[in-house]
Amino acid sequence: MTRKPATRHATITDVADAAGVSIKTVSRVFNDEPNVRPLTRDRVVKAALDLDYHPNVAARSLAGRxxxxxxxxxxxxxPNYVVDLQTGALERLKGERYRLLVLPFADVGAASGKMQAIARASGLDGIVLAPPxxxxxxxxxELEACGLPYARIAPTTDGSHAPDVAxxxxxxxxAVIDHLVGLGHRRIGIVRGDPSHASATARLEGYRAGLKAHGLTADPVLEAQGAYTFASGYAAGKAxxxxxxxxxxxxASxxxxxxxxxxxxxxxxxSVPGALSVVGFDDSNIASVVWPRLTTVHQPIREMAHDATGALLALIEHQEAPPHQTMPFQLVVRGSTGPARA
Structure with a gap:
């Protein structure tokens, strides 16, 4: 069996030869160094595109510290929320020289007060903090004190000078409660989110405020504790x-x-929605694949991650970043809600 020869990748030397410049000039172009004439820069970029040349990010990192x-x-x-987070961040980094390092934690306590050490060990230029x-x-x-650039996604608290998207x-x-009351529902339960997440508190407060606005009294019996997982929602639903x-x-939160x-x-x-209406929050992929499809709040998680990542890049590059952005939500009505039973 004849083995197909490996495809040779273009090198910085190839780009320099094609553009008619020195290797040092090519390096200066890809490291965004000053004092490179615009025409020369354009010629180098075009040669790189024609040759499908991609600079070695690791080597550039070592050279520039x-x-x-x-x-x-x-x-x-x-998992649905996490996929949207990662997708939004990666979409913003497309075409940039930066790469994404995913840092999942089992609980807040594993990272609380240790982010500077984690960032230093990973060699990060900056960090995006998602809930919680x-x-x-x-x-x-800690991040304020050490000066590491950071941005926040969906915070509900102040005390930070970093840009955020919420x-x-x-x-x-x-808006969920308004929708359900409008359908004639008066006995409305809630599955609360993980208490370590500030979003769970905010949604509980919104639930109680919504009931109060319609002259309904919150009943503690109808407030079941969940943990933002399918299993916890199943257990709370049974209860x-x-x-x-x-x-x-x-x-459900x-x-x-x-x-x-x-x-x-x-x-x-x-039966849903004949005898029971169900509403979710996030409008993640699972909302469209269950049956009946879920009425839910569309939270633009992907867009929030995209813009927070962009704000962080601006900080790192010493450019102006918007201090705070508020994204709109949308109540998406699908088949899981209907008129209250008689």
């Missing part, structure tokens, strides 16, 4: 549906838990 690495730190048990680390006071204080979780949850006076609607509630309703023989 920079890693060109940014971290994405998060602790979230929902974006609200961890020790982590924020959404109003309270208002979004109140709520086992009540003698069970709810006619359940709001994320889509994974809402899918768990749907499963619990199916096992209990409770």
């Amino acid at each position: 920079r890693s060109f690495l940014i971290g994405l730190a998060y602790e979230n048990p929902s 680390l974006c609200d961890d006071a020790a982590t924020v204080a 959404m109003d979780d309270r208002a979004a949850t109140q 709520l549906l086992a009540l003698a006076d069970r709810p006619t609607a359940i709001f 994320n889509d994974d838990m809402a899918a768990g509630v749907l499963n619990a309703a199916y096992e209990a023989g409770v």
Whole structure:
């Protein structure tokens, strides 16, 4: 069997020859160094594109004492949420010289007050903090003190000078309650999120405020604890549906838990949306693949990660970054909600 010869990759020497310049000039172009004439820079870039040349990021890092690495730190048990986070960050880095290092943590305590050491060990140029680390006071204080560039996704607390991209979780949850009350529901339950996440508190507050706005009293019996996982949503759904006076609607604080509630309703023989309406939060992929498809709050997670990563790049490159961006939410009504039963 004849082995196909390996394809030879273009080198910096090839680019220099094609552009009619020195290797040092090519290096200066790709390291964004000054004092390179625009026409020369354009000629080098065109030669690189024609040859499909890609500079060695590791070598450039050593030469410039920079890693060109940014971290994405998060602790979230929902795989759907995490995929959107990573996709948004990677989309922003496309075509940039920076690469993404994913830093997942089992719990906030594993990273709290240790982010500087983690960043130094990884050689990071900056870091994006996703929930719940974006609200961890020790982590924020540490990064403020050490001066490492960072940005936050969906924070609900102040005390930071870093740029952030957020959404109003309270208002979004109140919109959910408005929708359910408009369908005639008066006994509305909630599956609360992981208590270590500030978003869980914000959504609980929005739930209670929404009930109050319609003259309804929050009933602690209808507030089941979850953990942002399918299994916790399933367990909470079973508990709520086992009540003698069970709810006619359940709001789950994320889509994974809402899918768990749907499963619990199916096992209990409770039709959705005939006898029970179910609403989630995030509008992640799972909301569109379960049946009935979930009514949910569209949280632009991918866009938030994209813009937070862009703000971090601006900080690293000593450019101006918007201090705060608020993304709009949207209530997406699908087949899991309907009029309250008589």
